[in-house]
Amino acid sequence: MKVAFITLGCRVNSYESEAMAEKFIKSGWEIVDNDEKADAYVINTCTVTNMGDRKSRQMISRARKANKDAVIAAVGCYSQVEPEKVAEIEGVDIVLGTKNKGDIIHYVNKFIEERNQIVNVKDVFTDKKFEDLNIDEYQDKTRAFLKIQDGCNRFCSYCLIPYARGGVCSKNPEKVIGEIKRLAEHGFKEIILSGIHIASYGDDLKGDWNLISIIEKAEQIDGIERIRIGSIEPRFFDEDTISKIKNMKKMCPHFHLSLQSGCTETLERMNRKYTAEEYKEIVYKLRENISDVSITTDVIVGFPGETDEEFEKTYDFLKEIELAKMHVFKYSPREGTKAAAMKNQINGNVKDKRSAELIELDKINEKKFMSKFLDREMDVLFEKKLEENEDLYEGYTPNYIKVVVKSSEDISRKILKVKLTEIQDEHLLGELILYK
Numbered sequence: 242m243k244v245a246f247i248t249l250g251c252r253v254n255s256y257e258s259e260a261m262a263e264k265f266i267k268s269g270w271e272i273v274d275n276d277e278k279a280d281a282y283v284i285n286t287c288t289v290t291n292m293g294d295r296k297s298r299q300m301i302s303r304a305r306k307a308n309k310d311a312v313i314a315a316v317g318c319y320s321q322v323e324p325e326k327v328a329e330i331e332g333v334d335i336v337l338g339t340k341n342k343g344d345i346i347h348y349v350n351k352f353i354e355e356r357n358q359i360v361n362v363k364d365v366f367t368d369k370k371f372e373d374l375n376i377d378e379y380q381d382k383t384r385a386f387l388k389i390q391d392g393c394n395r396f397c398s399y400c401l402i403p404y405a406r407g408g409v410c411s412k413n414p415e416k417v418i419g420e421i422k423r424l425a426e427h428g429f430k431e432i433i434l435s436g437i438h439i440a441s442y443g444d445d446l447k448g449d450w451n452l453i454s455i456i457e458k459a460e461q462i463d464g465i466e467r468i469r470i471g472s473i474e475p476r477f478f479d480e481d482t483i484s485k486i487k488n489m490k491k492m493c494p495h496f497h498l499s500l501q502s503g504c505t506e507t508l509e510r511m512n513r514k515y516t517a518e519e520y521k522e523i524v525y526k527l528r529e530n531i532s533d534v535s536i537t538t539d540v541i542v543g544f545p546g547e548t549d550e551e552f553e554k555t556y557d558f559l560k561e562i563e564l565a566k567m568h569v570f571k572y573s574p575r576e577g578t579k580a581a582a583m584k585n586q587i588n589g590n591v592k593d594k595r596s597a598e599l600i601e602l603d604k605i606n607e608k609k610f611m612s613k614f615l616d617r618e619m620d621v622l623f624e625k626k627l628e629e630n631e632d633l634y635e636g637y638t639p640n641y642i643k644v645v646v647k648s649s650e651d652i653s654r655k656i657l658k659v660k661l662t663e664i665q666d667e668h669l670l671g672e673l674i675l676y677k
């Protein structure tokens with residue numbers, strides 16, 4: 242039996258798809274590309290933007306067209322918040338939410354036996370258990386993502402995630418450590434601890450567990466050479482945390498601190514819990530204490546009520562703090578959120594213009610950041626060959642700069658020293674120096 246996965250949205254969804262795929266493999270299924278004919282298609286849906294909803298629906302129809310007899314399962318965030326709508330899409334056989342993806346094989350088998358549509362979406366506010374999905378071995382990957390936390394209690398005014406994934410729940414720390422050990426045994430050198438709101442890791446657990454204590458444990462695991470954390474809220478970095486991170490040997494100096502707006506008034510309407518000034522202080526403290534640190538971010542333009550003056554504040558703020566990379570999103574209202582009901586929704590053309598301005602600024606900042614590393618020697622963890630007929634390999638420095646080098650030998654999965662020589666588009670070119 243063959244199964245194909247179509248995954249939309251964030252890295253947490255990617256992790257969960259990998260974990261579901263591993264369950265299928267262990268049950269004797271073969272994983273095939275999603276454009277191939279399969280006996281089952283699992284569409285791991287997203288609802289962060291309207292686009293996510295639309296794409297989720299498109300992917301369901303595409304899978305049905307690929308094989309009219311296949312079992313089509315829609316799981317994840319869009320299924321969780323709109324189960325009835327998803328169940329009505331022509332050809333959907335199984336609808337699961339965000340809390341029972343781990344039982345996917347049970348439901349696929351049940352459908353094959355009974356041929357009756359299954360809709361099983363749990364209430365995320367009453368079911369507060371962390372769903373244990375494990376990955377022992379990623380397929381063809383060098384870096385392993387580990388989902389250690391789910392849910393969010395923050396309720397930013399534009400975000401549906403707390404409704405799709407419920408409140409904070411954390412993976413049992415012993416299980417996290419066990420999973421990292423297994424990944425190290427399978428040859429993974431780098432792990433990325435991820436979650437929906439990982440700064441809250443441990444808030445729901447007994448004992449003193451938190452994200453820092455998990456990282457400290459992970460640091461002691463042989464074979465793991467690099468630890469990264471996924472997107473994290475800026476206020477995680479208080480004095481104590483920065484001083485602990487400063488002394489860690491394996492923690493990568495790359496932090497994705499979601500900003501969303503550089504204007505405090507806009508941040509207030511977004512229900513973010515920091516001011517632009519506080520964010521700036523954190524960025525400067527990280528730069529003072531952690532050498533070569535790279536700070537990246539997300540910004541939303543066109544949030545309801547964002548005046549020209551407010552946008553200018555954001556623009557000037559980002560110009561001043563010169564982040565290494567930013568992802569710019571145009572605000573899109575999500576039904577059911579406070580922001581969707583706010584007055585002064587912003588016209589699409591204004592959003593386009595603001596987005597283009599920030600993207601331009603980002604290119605300048607990114608280049609400035611990369612140019613600081615020219616002529617430097619840095620360790621690069623190589624991932625894969627870039628193009629089949631050329632001896633080009635790509636990998637990342639600890640501070641997440643993409644580097645491309647020439648090598649006649651297969652250097653994937655190795656950490657090697659590279660002299661960085663030239664900026665090309667969004668990466669650096671380099672020359673291999675020696676094997677580590």
Ligand code: SF4
Binds near residue numbers: 394403438
């Ligand atoms: S912190 Fe805000 S944006 Fe992030 S998941 Fe929670 S509610 Fe959504």
